[in-house]
Amino acid sequence: xxxxxxxxxxxxxxxxxxxxxxxxxxxxxxxxxxxxxxxxxxxxxxxxxxxxxxxxxxxxxxxxxxxxxxxxxxxxxxxxxxxxxxxxxxxxxxxxxxxxxxxxxxxxxxxxxxxxxxxxxxxxxxxxxxxxxxxxxxxxxxxxxxxxxxxxxxxxxxxxxxxxxxx
Numbered sequence: 001x002x003x004x005x006x007x008x009x010x011x012x013x014x015x016x017x018x019x020x021x022x023x024x025x026x027x028x029x030x031x032x033x034x035x036x037x038x039x040x041x042x043x044x045x046x047x048x049x050x051x052x053x054x055x056x057x058x059x060x061x062x063x064x065x066x067x068x069x070x071x072x073x074x075x076x077x078x079x080x081x082x083x084x085x086x087x088x089x090x091x092x093x094x095x096x097x098x099x100x101x102x103x104x105x106x107x108x109x110x111x112x113x114x115x116x117x118x119x120x121x122x123x124x125x126x127x128x129x130x131x132x133x134x135x136x137x138x139x140x141x142x143x144x145x146x147x148x149x150x151x152x153x154x155x156x157x158x159x160x161x162x163x164x165x166x167x
Contacts, residue, residue: 001025001026001027001028001034001037001038001043001045001046001047001160002014002026002027002028002047003008003028003031003034003046003047003048003049003050003052003057004027004047004048004049004051004079005051005053005156007027007029007051009102009103009104010027012106013047013104013106013109014027016106016109016110017109020071020110024041026041026043027100029053030052030053030054030059031052031053031055033053034039034053034060034095035063038067038071041165042069042070042071042112043070043071043074043117044074044164045074045075045076045077045113045117045164046064046071046074046075046076046077047076047077047079048060048061048076048077048078048079048096049078049079049102050078050079050080050081050087050091050102051081053127057078057079057091057094058090058091058093058094058095059103061076061091061094061095061142062094062095062130064076064095065086065094065095065130065131065151066130067126069163070163070164070165072123072130073123073155073159073160073163073164074160074164075097075098075116075120076095076096076097076098076131077097077098077099077100077112077113077116078094078097078098078099078100079099079100079101079102079104080089080099080100080101080102081101081102082101083101092131092134093129093131094131095129095130095131095132096131096132097116097120097121097132098112098115098116100112106123108111109127120132120157120161121133121157121159121162122154122155122156122157122160123154123155124153124154124155125147125153125154125155126153133154136157
């Protein structure tokens with residue numbers, strides 16, 4: 001699903017995605033249209049722009065993370081108009097999987113989609129936050145019991161892929 005504020009950008013990016021042999025790409029022009037479509041179809045990846053009409057990109061991203069179903073764990077690529085710290089933190093806190101600077105070139109879109117799939121993180125589902133695990137993943141070896149594996153509200157990457165299907 002493409003949830004962008006500019007119809008020309010949406011149409012151009014849809015064409016790029018269709019050339020990559022995607023089965024379906026839905027372009028939503030506003031939140032009402034997007035929510036209506038979510039009731040009819042499940043999407044395994046969503047691109048949201050910060051300035052998405054009516055509800056706004058961050059609130060729409062938060063809404064998607066709070067739903068029941070595949071969209072709650074699907075990768076969400078969030079487009080911002082400038083890389084200011086406040087905008088990046090707002091996107092991260094809303095549950096974005098990847099953050100990109102708009103406008104988005106076709107090449108950058110495809111690179112970001114591949115990175116979102118390749119670098120999926122477990123999804124945290126708690127009352128305070130719903131979205132990708134924000135803890136830094138590093139090569140530090142840990143010795144002791146792994147309490148995260150049994151953490152309530154954690155949706156593993158394998159479970160996410162099972163829920164949203166193949167790409």
